[in-house]
Amino acid sequence: MQTAPAFAAPRGNPLRRAEAWLDARGKGAWIAAMIAGFILFWPIGLALVLYMTFANKWSLGRSHKSRSMSRMTGGTGNTAFDAYKADMLRRLEDEQRAFEEFLERLREAKDKAEFDQFMDERERKSERKEDDGTAAA
Numbered sequence: 001m002q003t004a005p006a007f008a009a010p011r012g013n014p015l016r017r018a019e020a021w022l023d024a025r026g027k028g029a030w031i032a033a034m035i036a037g038f039i040l041f042w043p044i045g046l047a048l049v050l051y052m053t054f055a056n057k058w059s060l061g062r063s064h065k066s067r068s069m070s071r072m073t074g075g076t077g078n079t080a081f082d083a084y085k086a087d088m089l090r091r092l093e094d095e096q097r098a099f100e101e102f103l104e105r106l107r108e109a110k111d112k113a114e115f116d117q118f119m120d121e122r123e124r125k126s127e128r129k130e131d132d133g134t135a136a137a
Helices: 014-025 027-040 042-054 062-073 079-136
Strands: none
Touching: 014 027, 027 042
């Protein structure tokens, strides 16, 4: 009977195996590989910098993953803060809605005042024309 080896290396693409090996050792291993790449042949180091940037390998670890998940779900994981945040956002939305209603009433009042002024001026002009017409006749 055969026993399974303690560490089974993933088979397949050697680049994927290297990536898995570096991921298992953490951010320090990625940085060491990048520095070694620059020392051996600078395009290798540059390629590793670009890969680490686009694959988000600069911040490996649980805290980064939990922060990413909380950003995607909109929660921080702290229920008291999340409740406070939701309440504050609701209040701010209510204040914004009230302020927009106030601005709308202000615009309507201004429009009405301008229209009333226009109608008064028009009425005065027509009265002057009537006065001029009766005086000339």
